[in-house]
Amino acid sequence: MKIKLYNSNTKSKELFVPIDPKKVTMYVCGPTVYSYPHIGNARGPVIFDVLARLLRREFDLTYIRNITDLDDKIYQAADDEGVHISEVTQRYTKIYQEDMTALGVEKPDLEPLATEHIPEMIEMIQVLIDKKHAYESQGHVFFSVETFDDYGFLSNRTEEEQISGTRIKSSEIKNNQRDFVLWKPSTGETPGWDSPWGFGRPGWHLECSAMAKKYLGRTLDIHGGGSDLLFPHHENECAQSMCSHSGEPLANYWVHNGMIDFDNVKMSKSEGNLLLIRDLLKEIRPEVIRMAFLTTHYRKPINWNDALISDSGKKLDRLYGSIRQLGKISPGEPSEEVLNAIADDINTPKALSELFAIVKNINNAKSDEESRKLASILIGSAHLLGLMNQDAEIWFENIEVDKALIDHLLTEREAARSNRNFERADQIRQEIESLGVTIEDGPEGPVWKKL
RNA sequence: GGCAAGGUGGCAGAGUGGUUAUGCAGCGGCCUGCAAAGCCGUGGACGUCGGUUCGAUUCCGAUCCUUGCCUCCA
Structure with missing residues (x-):
């Protein structure tokens, strides 16, 4: 290479x-x-x-x-x-x-x-x-x-x-x-x-x-x-x-x-606008911070703001979302495209776009077997960037929410749904969302994730 | 002032002398009890002015603007 x-x-x-x-x-x-x-x-x-x-x-x-x-x-x-x-x-x-x-x-x-x-x-x-x-x-x-x-x-x-x-x-x-x-x-x-x-x-x-x-x-x-x-x-x-x-x-x-700017002002001691990693980690998951760094080519300045954080989180949602229903997947050999992007002066934005290309293929795969094979490549490729190191379920469910309570409400909602009591089902959805969690009904039953 | 980097669609952000970046957001559709996720389709871009070229967002020049370094800093 x-x-x-x-x-x-x-x-x-x-x-x-x-x-x-x-x-x-x-x-x-x-x-x-x-x-x-x-x-x-x-x-x-x-x-x-x-x-x-x-x-x-x-x-x-x-x-x-x-x-x-x-x-x-x-x-x-x-x-x-x-x-x-x-x-x-x-x-x-x-x-x-x-x-x-x-x-x-x-x-x-x-x-x-x-x-x-x-x-x-x-x-x-x-x-x-x-x-x-x-x-x-x-x-x-x-x-x-x-x-x-x-x-x-x-x-x-x-x-x-x-x-x-x-x-x-x-x-x-x-x-x-x-x-x-x-x-x-x-x-x-x-x-x-x-x-x-x-x-x-x-x-x-x-x-x-x-x-x-x-x-x-x-x-x-x-x-x-x-x-x-x-x-x-x-x-x-x-x-x-x-x-x-x-x-x-x-x-x-x-x-x-390159350096990091904060609201278009360079983050530096003399500007007094230092954002400590420790403080940031109280609000944001570490993988989101890493994704934010990889979004921009390393030689360019990064403007650090809330939009960057939210975009980075959504990118991870898409990556993890593609493997969520596939169960345990072990990382495979990374894709040539991702390798080549990183080898080209550490072009991490390009590498990320190649990751999303794999995601698209997983979502379009005709069989579970094909999906799992692609997912293995996806995870192996993401690991080169230091991403996707946790289970998708943990990514989505991660948090300080009361899992037992949510599971209980979900069970209740499923009961209401099977009785076609959709009024009650929507009511429970509201309750769950007020806890900071959203529900997604899939073919395998409902899953939830943090809003 | 000197040196350096850059100006790309609503935002972020790659790349290329002629063909879809990608993610988010928007719009239309499929799916769904409703949604979400996902899928299909779709609009929208290369600061300005010249030059080279059959053709430039991509090369060259000029110009405007932005940012960084020149002091501790990653």
């Missing part, structure tokens, strides 16, 4: 060819664990989860998604709460993992912690200093951007544009405004580690370079993350890694997912 990916580096869709024809390495930037994850934090994991599922069919995949448990925002959060830093990082790591599991995201092969790789980072800094790509200044170590001619190649930024993005101006401690920090001193309560340059902590770009190298080697097949990480984060990762090696690229394919 030919897999194509849009490479942010070349700004074009390319045929995916791994370094090793049998093995693939993928590194995706994970969360900084200092608060509850919002839905924007979940889009990437869901998309790369779909990509991982596809890649695992073809290759021996090693997928790493790191946990950033070393960051000033974490120290701030711990300080605000008056608790130990590890309490904050462990709590939010656990919450993040729970939320991802809820959304059907399979675990990566490894979730390394930044704090467990300080020696690797120090080693990389030392190499950069030895190679004259970095310099020490007053307890800090800076990467010297002018020593790397290609700096800016990934994000396609000129020197002037790079400067406009720096916060700290050239000063007595920095030679060049573009230089970024590799190591900085820690004082007071701020955590730190001993290093050749004094007690301190690493800069925020370094962990990915160090951990990617340790576990996956010098050049990754795929490096992923949100599009807002392209600059400066990924640009700086490239600079560090390439200069500490011999100029080999950090990754052959750079894959970036």
